[in-house]
Amino acid sequence: MKDPLRKKTNRDAILDAADRLLAKSGYRKMTIEDLALKVGIGKGSVYLHFESKEDIALSHIDRIISRLILDLWEIAKGEGSPEQRLRMMLLERVLYRYDRVQHYSQSLDEMLAQLRPRLLERRRKYFQNEAKAFAEVVREGKTDGSFDVKNPQQIALSLLDATNAFLPYSLSATELGGRDDLEKKTKLIADLLLKGLCKRN
DSSP states (O other): OHHHHHHHHHHHHHHHHHHHHHHHHOTTTTHHHHHHHHHSSSSSHHHTTSHHHHHHHHHHHHHHHHHHHHHHHHTTTSOOHHHHHHHOOOOOHHHHHHHHHHHTTOOHHHHHGGGGHHHHHHHHHHHHHHHHHHHHHHHHHHHHHHHOSSSSHHHHHHHHHHHHSSSTTTTOOHOOHHHHHHHHHHHHHHHHHHHHBBOOO
């Protein structure tokens, strides 16, 4: 019988290796052999966890976003006013992605050009899941009277749209600028967006 803990460990190790190889060589040059060598397992063992190189690259991105969404929900359910939490969430969605791929020399779109249709479909799902956390806080702000909104879900999607330009999809982390600069820009946009949501006295 297979040890599920060992299986999880190998799967995560393969995804960790994929992160390093994608950053160094890009998707085209990354091979299953390279991944197996980095992890210290046989090539066949990689296929116990993933169907293909494509599956590995997309699973790597899925893992990043899954962790981000957990962080967003933690902020959404945490302390502070709805406005404060939305501001923290907008910063988190931008800076978390930047921090996870800042060592990549290419944008995700450029690096994964061969996977673009599947990546775009996943991206839609990522944004839908992020929007759920944002909508929860917008709804709370509407209920307590701090936000003047009609449709929390639509507002949540608009908040994401407004900050998507800062995500490392079409621009590499280098092209997005330094982290401090990116943080300042995101804070400015967040403040402008939240000012528009808040109920005027």
